[in-house]
Amino acid sequence: MANTFFEFKQFTVHQDKTAMKVCTDACIQGAFTASRMPAVPRVLDIGTGTGLLSLMLAQQSSAAIDAIELDEQAALQAAANFEASPWGDRLHVIREDVRAFSGEHYPFIISNPPFYEQDLKSPSHQRNAAMHAVSLGYEELLAAIKRLLSKDGSFSVLLPYDGFQRFNALAVSGGFVLRELLLVRQTPAHDYFRAVGIFGPAGTLNTTEISIYDAQRNYTPEFSALLQQYYLYL
Template identity: 45%
Template sequence: MFRFKQFTIHQNRTAMKVCTDSCVLGAYADLGLAGRLLDIGTGTGLLTLMAAQRNPTARIDAVETDEEAVLQAIENVTNSPYSERVRVIKGRIQTFSAEPYTRIVSNPPFYTNHLRSPNQAVNRALHNDELPFEELIASVVRLLNPDGQFWVLLPPFEMNRLSIVAEQAGLRPFRQLNLRHHALKPVFRTIVGFVFDAPANPETDELAIFEADGKTYTESFHHLLQPFYLNF
């Protein structure tokens, strides 16, 4: 169980637990003007609930294929202050149909050729067999409002692969965050916002989670997560 200031994430049923990089995505992505928001692969419902806290008027759909994760997300949403504005849906995004969204957010599976776990739920959460980047982008293009934004979190190599697929489909990056454990460590996650009509050079931000000691949170990280973390 992971307690935030305004909601609690139970995670005993799901393969993927609350992680820092997902929290950064939920806090950093431009979700403030979302009238309708879609969370692809919601898992525990973390990004959905962070979005609901940040935007008090958004209507949010959270789509997930794994039965246990769906039940977990429903539990977390039901026990939150935002249950009337959130709908958790079991299904594949490839066949999901709805009116266009002003914002789409996703922390998708990205492994392709790595060793498999004996736990099939872990495989679904980590490996993109069931949601290849081509199918993810095709779904986003189909479901995103023409002036909407798609926000996604991936490791740098996989983000480069997805960006190529996205550009071929007409989506281009307009803002990027490079996330490091601390300033001397390499980038381990990248958050990118995509739109249909983007400038040639996207705005790029850098964020280190810790100071050089590897223990003290940086002021920037503290400021970004302050609305959510209990200890900030």
């Protein structure tokens, strides 16, 4: 049974009410994005779930963060996690479908969107909504980002490696430029399984690779350096 909470150095994520739990690849996205996000006054987190990404960005910035979440139980969980954190005064949950959300423009957006558009689904509808593009496809996510992003704003997404190729093509056709790309492997012997991309209106591409584990299944120095400010035992 999955733990009902995940404790970080500066905050705790309770996750008993949400279908998707804290996972390593989402932590990688949060840490990578926080290290490269410009100093902005406001951020939008699309599909916040437990609130993990908002909390990671809040730890490393002074931005006010709006976290939008469609699922009622996940929204309640994120709100409780925010309130219990040191940054509750600048973290705000919005329970709404991002496709109908009409907030002001944001200079930075982050999203860990639904995965696996064509893969087999779980018997759990709540997990399907979180893991599959059953409620928010890539085109719809990009449309929401384009509508809510400031003119010169940028955004971060985490996707499976194969799905990222399709998303990137859609983003480029929509006028965005991939500026930062992080390719993630389980170990140096594995193929890439996740990609984190930071897109903006212009810029040149900087590509980074990271393996989570070495051949002995210990965290690699690169992974430890990236997550050192968050993980309790690093």
